Amino acid sequence: MATRWTLVLVLLGTIVFINVGHTFAAGDPDSDPPLAPLGPVPVPPDNPITAEKTELGKLLFFDPKLTGDASLSCASCHRPKQGWGYADPISRGYPGTIHWRNSQTVVNAGYHGKLFWQGNSKSLEAQARTANKGGVAGNGEDDVMEERLRQTPKYREMFRKVFGDLEPQLMNAWRAIATFERAVLSQTDTPLDRYLQGDKTALSPPALEGLKLFTGKANCIECHNGALLSDEKYYNLGVPRAEAWSTSGMHQITFRFEQYAKGVHENLASIMGSAT
Structure with missing residues (x-):
């Protein structure tokens, strides 16, 4: 008994x-995991947070040197006064292009294991690199962006102090931006x-x-569970596309170019609805 x-x-x-x-x-x-308070933001062992690196990352976040024609910065699409996101339905693109998605907020982005709408970047470091090099975003070339940093005395000094670089290394720029986002934009x-x-x-x-x-x-x-209020999965909710998809030639041309670059060559008319 x-x-x-x-x-x-x-x-x-x-x-x-x-x-x-x-x-x-x-x-x-x-x-479903219960709701829970956010703990400390995860920090990769190879990119610890320091005050000096955070300050460097902040400067780089707002500096247009890390784009193709030096006319945009991270803050162009992740605007502080708009919740560190973009208020319009579709984000602006690199000059001569239009994006077809909305820039997500970077607040608490350091907690996520999947970034961008399709989850193709697994870290803030990778996200910063991809965004600044993307054809409809920063459209930057590695050698050009790195050379701009090397020709800026303040950056030469700061990169040497933070990373020990004799000359600024572009990969460390992404690490600094990621550090700024983790240190400053994590709200618990x-x-x-x-x-x-x-x-x-x-x-x-x-x-x-x-x-x-x-x-x-x-x-x-x-779907909105756990400490992140997200299961980090992707769902087709049937949300209609913005009207500009069918009325703006720039939207159509930009989207077609991106699809062709990814190897999508058929049925673009059906993908874009009424666009031809």
């Missing part, structure tokens, strides 16, 4: 643990974080009602 009750208690303990640790939606057989002191850490006064009554819906009847937590 003692053995039986021990088994029952273990099973009950397991059930309680699962219910506390995960959220089950009605009719949903799988479990939000009302939701404080509430999840135990401060039950952090959320207003309407916000608490919203949280109840979010994790319950509305089932937002099915």
